[in-house]
Amino acid sequence: MEGYWGMGYNLHYDYWHKGYCTEAMRAIIDFVHKELGVNKICSYHAVDNPRSGKVMEKCGLKFDHYAEYSKLDGSKTFKAKFYKMELE
Numbered sequence: 001m002e003g004y005w006g007m008g009y010n011l012h013y014d015y016w017h018k019g020y021c022t023e024a025m026r027a028i029i030d031f032v033h034k035e036l037g038v039n040k041i042c043s044y045h046a047v048d049n050p051r052s053g054k055v056m057e058k059c060g061l062k063f064d065h066y067a068e069y070s071k072l073d074g075s076k077t078f079k080a081k082f083y084k085m086e087l088e
Contacts, residue, residue: 001064004042004084005032017051025059029085039087044069046078056083 007028009021032038043061045052046069053063061083070077 001040001042001082001084004040005038007041007043021052021055022058025055029059029087033087040084041087042082042084044080044082046080048078053081053083059085061085 007025009024011021029041032041041061042064043056044067045056047066057063062085064082064084067080067082068077069080
């Protein structure tokens with residue numbers, strides 16, 4: 001999304017459902033806002049992975065629209081939910 005800083009994460013399965021992503025994302029959002037002056041943040045997740053949406057919502061991002069994204073090598077495309085937030 002133009003004008004937004006994109007955020008994402010990739011965590012080994014052994015560490016899922018422990019709150020690490022939420023804690024890390026909140027810390028990153030706080031840092032980039034306070035130290036770098038970033039006011040617009042966006043992120044997305046595959047529709048088939050709704051728990052990532054919960055992480056984004058816990059961090060203050062709000063659902064914006066449905067779209068798609070592809071693996072970097074273009075080998076697979078996923079339906080996705082895009083989220084964004086604007087900080088003061």
